[in-house]
Each structure stands twice: as structure tokens, then as C-alpha cells.
Amino acid sequence: MGSSPVVGSGTSAGCGGGGWRWHSNNGGGKSSGVINKNGNGNLNNESCVLSSTFAYFVFSFVVLGLIGSLYGRYMLTPKVLAGITALGCQEDNEGSWAVGVFYGDSPFSLKPIEAMNVWKDKSSAWPVANPVITCASLSDAGFPSNFVADPFLYAQGDVLYMFFETKNSITMQGDIAVAQSVDKGATWQQLGVALDEDWHLSYPYVFDYNGNIYMLPEGSEKGDVRLYRATDFPLKWTLDKIIMKRSLVDSLIIPHEGKFWLFGSDNSGIGSKRNRQLEIWHSSSPLGPWKPHKKNPVYNTYECMGARNGGRPFVYNGNLYRIGQDSGETYGRRTRIFKVEVLTTDEFKEVEVPLDIEESVKGRNAWNGARHHHIDIQQLSSGEWIAVIDGDRVPSGDAVHRFILGLASVVAVAALVMLGGILLGPVKCIVPLSWCPHNVGKRSDAVLAWEQPNLSSKLRLFCSRLNRGSSILRARIKANSCTGTFVLIFMIVVAATLTCTGVKNIYGGSGAQEPYPLNGHYSQFTLLTMTYDARLWNLNMYVKHYSRCSSVREIVVVWNKGVPPQPSDFDSAVPIRIRVEKQNSLNNRFNMDPLIKTRAVLELDDDIMMTCDDVERGFKVWREHPDRIVGFYPRLVNGSPLKYRGEKHARKHNGYNMILTGAAFMDSQVAFKRYWSKEAAAGRALVDRFFNCEDVLMNYLYANSSSSTVVEYVRPAWAIDTSKFSGVAISRNTQAHYGVRSNCLAKFAEIYGSITGRKSDFSRRKDGWDV
Numbered sequence: 038m039g040s041s042p043v044v045g046s047g048t049s050a051g052c053g054g055g056g057w058r059w060h061s062n063n064g065g066g067k068s069s070g071v072i073n074k075n076g077n078g079n080l081n082n083e084s085c086v087l088s089s090t091f092a093y094f095v096f097s098f099v100v101l102g103l104i105g106s107l108y109g110r111y112m113l114t115p116k117v118l119a120g121i122t123a124l125g126c127q128e129d130n131e132g133s134w135a136v137g138v139f140y141g142d143s144p145f146s147l148k149p150i151e152a153m154n155v156w157k158d159k160s161s162a163w164p165v166a167n168p169v170i171t172c173a174s175l176s177d178a179g180f181p182s183n184f185v186a187d188p189f190l191y192a193q194g195d196v197l198y199m200f201f202e203t204k205n206s207i208t209m210q211g212d213i214a215v216a217q218s219v220d221k222g223a224t225w226q227q228l229g230v231a232l233d234e235d236w237h238l239s240y241p242y243v244f245d246y247n248g249n250i251y252m253l254p255e256g257s258e259k260g261d262v263r264l265y266r267a268t269d270f271p272l273k274w275t276l277d278k279i280i281m282k283r284s285l286v287d288s289l290i291i292p293h294e295g296k297f298w299l300f301g302s303d304n305s306g307i308g309s310k311r312n313r314q315l316e317i318w319h320s321s322s323p324l325g326p327w328k329p330h331k332k333n334p335v336y337n338t339y340e341c342m343g344a345r346n347g348g349r350p351f352v353y354n355g356n357l358y359r360i361g362q363d364s365g366e367t368y369g370r371r372t373r374i375f376k377v378e379v380l381t382t383d384e385f386k387e388v389e390v391p392l393d394i395e396e397s398v399k400g401r402n403a404w405n406g407a408r409h410h411h412i413d414i415q416q417l418s419s420g421e422w423i424a425v426i427d428g429d430r431v432p433s434g435d436a437v438h439r440f441i442l443g444l445a446s447v448v449a450v451a452a453l454v455m456l457g458g459i460l461l462g463p464v465k466c467i468v469p470l471s472w473c474p475h476n477v478g479k480r481s482d483a484v485l486a487w488e489q490p491n492l493s494s495k496l497r498l499f500c501s502r503l504n505r506g507s508s509i510l511r512a513r514i515k516a517n518s519c520t521g522t523f524v525l526i527f528m529i530v531v532a533a534t535l536t537c538t539g540v541k542n543i544y545g546g547s548g549a550q551e552p553y554p555l556n557g558h559y560s561q562f563t564l565l566t567m568t569y570d571a572r573l574w575n576l577n578m579y580v581k582h583y584s585r586c587s588s589v590r591e592i593v594v595v596w597n598k599g600v601p602p603q604p605s606d607f608d609s610a611v612p613i614r615i616r617v618e619k620q621n622s623l624n625n626r627f628n629m630d631p632l633i634k635t636r637a638v639l640e641l642d643d644d645i646m647m648t649c650d651d652v653e654r655g656f657k658v659w660r661e662h663p664d665r666i667v668g669f670y671p672r673l674v675n676g677s678p679l680k681y682r683g684e685k686h687a688r689k690h691n692g693y694n695m696i697l698t699g700a701a702f703m704d705s706q707v708a709f710k711r712y713w714s715k716e717a718a719a720g721r722a723l724v725d726r727f728f729n730c731e732d733v734l735m736n737y738l739y740a741n742s743s744s745s746t747v748v749e750y751v752r753p754a755w756a757i758d759t760s761k762f763s764g765v766a767i768s769r770n771t772q773a774h775y776g777v778r779s780n781c782l783a784k785f786a787e788i789y790g791s792i793t794g795r796k797s798d799f800s801r802r803k804d805g806w807d808v
Contacts, residue, residue: 093463097454104533105540111755112537113545124206125176127183128546130436132429134186135404136201137167138222139394139424144353144414147394147424151561151590154634155223160556161660163636165223166588167559168404168428170199172206174557175214178227181206185214188425189349189413191243191250191271197222198271199425200231200252202239211237213254215271222423224557231272232265242289242349246323251277257284262301264323280325281318287346290323293357293380297323300359302345303334312364313337315344319382331383341365343373343389348412350377359387362410367432369410371396394426398610401430401549402587402649408432431547443542446535453532459507460516460525466504550649552587553657561590562637562656562702567626570599575643575759577607583641584609586649588656590635595628597621623731624721626698627712633705636663642699644760651753654806658751659702666708666739667749668701669756674782675793681733681778692796694740696748698732700756711738719788723781729774730781737789746797750807 126133139147151166175182180203188201196219203214213232216225232238232254240255250267252274262285266277285301292298299318314337317330336344343361350359357377363370372392379386392412397403405428414424458464515521541548552559564583568576576594583589589611594601596617604613614632618625626640637659639652651669659667671693673686687693711717712735720734739747786792800808 089463090458090465093458093461094454097457101450101454101532101536105536108537109540109544113541124181125183126172127206128436129183129204130434131204132184132408132431132433132435133172133547134184134427134429135168135172136170136185136188136199136425136427137405138169139426140221141422141424144351144358144422144424145391145393147392147414147422150223156636157223157558160558160560161663162555162558162560164560164634165558166552166561169222169558170201170216170225171404171554172203173554174216174225175203175227176206177557178229180214180227180230182214183209184429186427187240187411188427189241189243190415190423190425192415192417194418195219195221197423198243199225200241200243200271201427202241203230211239213238213241213252217271221417222425229272232274234259240287240289240346244290244323251323253288253290255285255287257286257304260284262288262299278324280323281327285316289346289349291350291357296321296382298380299327300346300350312340312345312362312368313342315346315361317380317385328382330385332385335385339365341370343375347372347410349414351414358390360412360414364410367408367434369429369433370408372410372412372426399585399587401547402551402585404428404430404551404587406430406549430549430551435547439542439547443539446539446542450532450535450539453528453535456510457525457528457532459511460514460521462511462516464507467500467507550587550653552653555657555660559588560637560656560660561588561635562639563591563593563633563635563705564589564639564641565593565595565626565633566641566643567595567597567623568643569597569621570601572643572760573602576602578759579643579646580607580609580613582646583649583652584611584613586652588653589639591633593630593633595625597625623724623728624712626731627709627735629709629713630705636704636706637702638705638708639702640698640700644758645700645756646759647700647753647756651751651756655702655751658749658802658806662746662749663704664707664743665747665749666696666698666701666703666736667751668696668698669751669753670697670700671695671748671750671799672697673796675796679779679782679786679793681775681782683775688799690796692798693750694748694792694795694797695733695736696750698735701732703735708735708739711735711742714738716741720785723784727777727781729777730785733778733781734785737785737792740792740795741789747795748797750797750799752806752808 138150140150140153141147149167150169151164153164155165156163157165170185170188172182172184175185183204183206186202188199191198191200196217199216199218199222201214201216202211204211212230215228215231217228218225232241232252234256236256236258238254238256242253244251244253250270252265252267253262254265256263260282261279262281262283264277264280265274267273268275281299283301283303284305285303288299288301290297290299297320299320301316301318302312302314303316304312304314314334316333317335318327318333319330320327336342338344341363343363345362345364346360347362348360350357352358357380359375359377361373361375363373374390374392375387376390377385377387397406400406405426407429409426409428411427412424414422416422455464455467459467514524516525566576566579580592584592584607591611592609592613594613594615596615598621601615601617604615607613616628616630618628637656639656647669655667655669659665671684671687672695673682673690673693674695675690712721717734717738720737724731724734736748
């Protein structure tokens with residue numbers, strides 16, 4: 038029995054005449070090769086349908102591609118980490134762990150290094166801020182790393198050594214690296230990889246015993262617990278002994294009441310679950326032999342309960358404290374501290390106590406905004422306590438999660454484009470039946486009977502029903518009706534939104550707007566804005582946005598007029614200080630303020646909104662040139678007589694000699710002192726007289742103090758003037774505003790000299806941030 042090809046009707050065969058279906062022939066023999074064509078008119082119609090369908094899909098994806106490209110260009114943070122080798126700091130599904138340093142008078146009063154006001158002139162870090170070691174630290178030193186974690190300290194006099202896990206960017210395996218500090222942890226020199234085996238290593242617990250230095254790294258992949266001894270500290274180690282044939286995770290050894298105690302988690306046993314189990318072993322020596330605790334496992338509970346070790350136990354006021362990991366929300370979400378009340382060979386009891394380390398609320402913009410899972414606390418010879426803590430800005434599995442969301446967004450966009458084509462007409466069906474699998478060869482009656490309910494026939498039946506659904510949709514929603522128009526507009530908006538979502542999740546990285554290090558150091562700045570009661574709407578949005586920027590330490594609001602708000606009125610991730618002024622003067626912007634703890638100050642008007650990444654780039658440039666005004670709004674002052682013009686004039690002449698201080702970084706110690714000097718008195722009087730030009734005066738004072746370049750421009754990805762939406766713009770009449778400023782230019786030039794010959798060209802920087 039054979040089959041012959043015949044022309045199918047438009048709907049059933051190819052969804053509009055564009056396909057063929059096979060019809061069974063009751064007669065036997067070979068299949069006929071005759072094709073019934075219904076005239077050239079039908080063929081031309083088929084070509085037109087296919088052409089319109091193709092043109093619709095091309096047009097749709099070009100438009101959506103353009104939307105995605107523009108979104109990526111202006112809204113996504115550029116993945117630029119200056120100075121990092123190509124192999125280092127690659128996106129890793131395990132996270133982007135880094136290490137910070139904390140200090141305190143006790144283990145329960147720890148503050149981050151930025152709170153201690155440690156300053157380093159070489160890197161313009163005033164103050165030094167966490168993190169102090171990142172993947173970039175090792176990568177720049179020639180040891181490609183994706184992340185660093187599990188830090189342990191070892192002190193030799195005033196020299197600190199930090200041993201930690203580094204994930205090699207080439208082998209994708211954990212190794213043990215070591216760094217050295219001679220300034221109590223503010224600066225670290227990367228010494229290299231101390232231990233590298235053929236299996237994954239982490240958790241490098243280092244301790245002394247009988248005049249030797251030992252390391253107990255986690256190598257559970259090997260199936261045993263190995264103790265290494267330093268032969269040439271800190272970089273050369275040899276295997277001293279395999280102390281236990283068990284696959285323990287995050288093991289450590291401590292002395293307590295005449296015995297040595299080994300704490301570790303064995304996730305390989307029956308009934309054991311990852312991050313939920315803890316076992317204790319005891320011995321008279323770290324070298325063994327080890328005997329199990331009578332109540333092993335002492336924990337086999339929930340992931341959030343802190344069973345798995347999270348750092349070195351410590352003794353304070355005669356009490357022993359253990360650190361555990363809380364992995365309830367995500368792996369390594371936080372650490373917990375437990376006071377050990379009973380530790381004998383038969384009993385173990387501990388109770389949780391608060392550690393009081395403040396967690397950042399800056400989210401992914403903070404280096405430890407998502408999680409921290411390890412602490413090593415030790416007391417220095419000076420009596421001060423120091424801790425090294427690892428942290429990550431993203432949860433575990435973030436890269437895979439983002440890729441799945443991005444892929445789902447792309448699929449949803451494709452579905453919306455298909456539905457839009459059905460409503461508009463170019464797409465006649467969802468799935469052409471010719472795409473569905475079917476057999477065309479010679480088959481017996483028995484074979485045909487067997488094929489009836491098989492997957493191929495079911496799939497073709499599903500395709501037919503799906504195509505009938507598209508016809509029903511077209512019949513119920515007419516594209517030229519009000520309902521159809523609304524549906525199409527809604528679908529376009531959703532498709533554009535999903536396109537941006539897909540681009541963000543697939544190409545936008547973690548979404549964190551990270552700070553930029555300089556010479557291995559991060560730092561912080563104070564954000565200062567001047568406002569009054571009528572602009573409170575602007576200020577609320579301003580504070581909520583900028584307080585989440587990574588390097589912002591404090592926001593100072595210079596309140597010029599009206600009843601001041603309370604700091605608690607704002608949704609802020611950093612401290613807010615309201616500085617109420619006695620009189621309404623623009624000179625208040627640059628008042629001396631001894632309460633400012635950073636040298637860098639970003640003077641930023643409350644009606645300017647830009648990305649945190651733009652702010653961080655500006656801060657990086659200022660740290661490279663702390664003697665300059667570094668800002669985002671360039672101006673070119675020239676001509677005779679002098680005339681104040683906008684940025685277009687500077688672009689036209691490819692240069693600038695002034696930066697508006699309404700959005701600019703400056704050295705608070707230098708700039709404010711300069712502004713309130715005797716030489717600036719006449720200029721300040723003009724500012725009060727015109728109620729304008731305080732930023733122009735600051736530029737003249739900088740230019741008058743040096744013969745070199747005193748201004749530096751950084752181009753923002755975008756900036757929005759929010760005062761336009763609230764109707765409280767100070768300079769609503771642009772021409773009048775520019776006229777007053779032209780008068781200021783003439784006056785200041787007479788007093789302080791001309792700046793017309795101080796032009797700096799655009800596109801001078803190698804990083805391309807001033808184009």
C-alpha cells in the first residue's frame with residue numbers, strides 16, 4: 038500500500054497555502070509524483086504571504102534589537118575593572134567573594150576599616166575602605182583569580198599573614214594563597230600560592246604546635262583530612278600526616294582544657310545533609326589519634342542553624358566561642374556566634390550570642406551586600422582585636438539564575454512577536470504542519486495501525502489544534518478595533534520591557550555598580566547637597582538613590598531655608614546629617630565642616646540623578662587627580678567680552694576650562710579653605726549679591742592657585758534634572774541665568790585673572806571616560 042502527495046487546503050496543509058500534506062492512497066504500488074498546483078495565481082499569493090511574514094519577523098526583531106542595544110548602551114554598567122588581567126575576575130556562578138578587615142576593642146565591637154579613618158596617601162585612600170583583598174588583588178599580581186574567601190590570619194610580631202582560598206581562573210580549582218601586611222591589615226602584598234594540590238582546597242586553618250606551623254586545609258574531595266607543616270614559611274609546605282580517613286568539611290583544631298578538639302562536618306554519611314551537620318573529635322595531640330565524641334553528630338539540623346564551621350573559634354574573657362555558617366536563604370548567607378558552655382568527651386552545649394557586625398543595606402553595590410560566611414578573629418599584641426571577614430555581593434548560583442531569567446525573557450518576546458503577527462495578519466499559523474514529523478515511506482496496514490497513537494501523530498494533532506487557536510484569536514480580536522489596538526500596544530510595551538530584561542540578565546552582569554580601586558585600595562567620599570523646604574520631593578528620591586552607591590560614606594544636607602527634616606525621614610543606607618545654616622546663601626555650600634571624615638567630597642545638586650557607576654568613575658578619576666575639580670558638567674569660558682555658555686559651546690570648540698561644582702568632586706580640606714580665604718572675600722560678596730556663581734568662583738580660585746590643569750571632566754552615561762518634574766528649578770529662566778553668570782565671569786576675571794587660556798581637550802583620557 039502506498040501514498041501520494043496531493044495539494045492540501047491552505048489551512049490544513051500549510052497555514053495559508055505555504056505547505057503540503059500527504060494523503061494516503063488506497064491503491065497499492067509506488068507513490069505518484071504528480072503535484073496538483075492551482076494555477077500561477079496561487080503560487081504568487083503564497084510568495085506574497087511568505088514575503089510579508091519574513092518582513093514582519095525581520096522588522097520586529099530589528100526594532101526590538103535596537104531597543105535592547107540602546108538599553109544596554111545607556112542603562113547597563115560597563116564591565117570595566119581597570120588594571121585587572123584578562124584571565125582574572127571572570128564571572129563565576131559561585132560568586133565574587135572578597136575579604137575585608139575589621140577592628141575593635143573586643144570581638145563584639147568590630148567596625149570596618151573605613152570607620153577607623155586609616156589614610157594612605159599613595160593611593161589617595163582617605164580613608165582606606167573594604168574590601169582589602171579581591172580577585173583583582175591576585176590577578177594584578179600575576180595569579181589569576183575569580184574570587185577569594187575563607188581568610189585566616191597568622192601573626193608574627195607586627196607582621197600579619199593572611200591565608201585564604203583563591204579560585205584559579207584557569208584551572209577553576211581552589212588553591213591556598215597568602216598575603217602579607219606590615220600596617221595592621223590596611224595594605225596587603227600578595228606573596229603567591231602557598232599550597233596547590235590536584236584537588237580543590239579551601240579553609241586554610243593555620244596554627245602553632247611544638248614550635249612548628251601547621252595548616253589544616255579542607256580537601257574533602259580527596260576523602261581524608263590532611264595536616265601540612267611549613268618548611269619555609271609562608272610559601273613552602275609539606276604533607277606531615279593524614280590524621281583522619283574521613284571526608285570532613287571546614288575542619289579546625291583547638292586546644293581546650295588539656296585536650297585538642299577537632300570540629301568538622303561530614304556530609305558523606307547516610308542521613309547527613311550539606312551544611313547541616315557537625316561532628317567533634319578529641320585527642321591528646323593535633324597529630325592524633327582522634328576519637329569521636331560520644332554524641333556525634335552533635336548537630337544534624339537545618340542549614341540556618343550554624344552547624345558548619347565559619348571561622349576560627351576564639352577565647353574572650355575566659356569563654357570559648359565557635360563561629361558557624363547560616364546557609365538558610367542561600368549558601369553562606371551570614372555567620373553566627375555560639376558560646377560553648379560545655380565541651381567534654383561526653384557532652385557538648387553551646388548557645389548563640391549576638392556578634393553585632395552591622396550588615397550593609399546597599400545590596401549588590403556593597404562588597405558584602407548579599408552574604409558573608411567566614412570570620413577569623415584574633416587579638417593583636419597591642420591588645421586590639423582584628424578580624425578578617427569574607428563577603429559577596431551576589432547570592433550563590435546568581436549567574437545561572439540570571440541566564441535562565443534572560444533566556445525565559447527571550448522566549449517570551451518571541452511568543453509575543455508571534456502573537457502580534459497573528460493579530461496583524463502576516464503570520465497565518467503558529468506551527469506549519471509541514472514542520473511536524475510524519476512518515477512518507479511505504480508502510481503495511483500493521484505498521485499504520487501501530488502508528489495511529491504514536492508520538493508523531495499526537496504531535497501533528499497538537500500542532501493542528503494550536504493553529505486553530507490562532508484562527509480563533511484572530512476572529513475574536515480584530516486588529517483595527519479599539520480592543521485590538523489596546524492589546525497590540527500592551528504587547529509592544531511588554532515585549533520591549535522583556536527585551537530589556539533579557540539584555541540585562543544575559544549581558545548586564547550581576548547588576549552591581551561596583552567601585553573602582555586605585556593601587557589596590559578602595560576609599561569613600563562624603564556626598565554634600567544644598568537645598569530648602571520646597572525641594573523636599575527631590576531630596577527624598579536623591580537620598581534613596583545615592584545612599585546605595587558603594588563609596589558613599591555619609592550624606593550631608595546643607596539646609597538653607599524652611600523647617601528642616603529629620604534624618605529618620607529618609608530611606609537611606611548611610612548616615613544623614615542635616616546642617617542647618619543661619620542665612621540663605623549659596624556660599625554655604627563650601628562652609629568649613631570639621632565633622633566631614635573624608636577628604637573627598639562630591640558636591641551634587643539635589644535635582645541631578647545619574648547612575649552610581651558614573652559617580653564611582655568620577656571618584657576614581659578624582660583619586661588619580663586629587664588636586665583638581667573633577668566633575669560631570671564642562672563649560673568653556675572664552676570670547677571678548679566673556680560670555681557664559683552651555684556644554685554645546687564647549688563641545689563645538691572641543692575643550693573646556695571650567696567644571697560646574699553642582700556635580701563635582703573636590704578635596705574638602707583644600708577647596709573649602711581656599712573658598713573662605715581672605716583672597717576670596719570679594720568673590721563671596723559677589724555670590725551673595727547675585728545669588729549665583731558660587732561654582733564659577735571656585736573654578737577661578739583653583740585656577741588662580743596653580744599653573745597646571747585644575748579641572749577634569751568625566752562624561753556620565755546619562756543625567757536627569759528632576760527639578761523639571763517638580764517645578765522648583767532654581768534657574769528656570771536660562772537666558773537670565775546665563776546673563777548673570779556672564780557678569781560674574783567679567784568680575785572674577787578682573788579680580789583673579791583670566792582662565793581663557795586654560796583649555797583642556799576632550800578625549801584626553803586613555804580610559805575614554807571624557808569623550
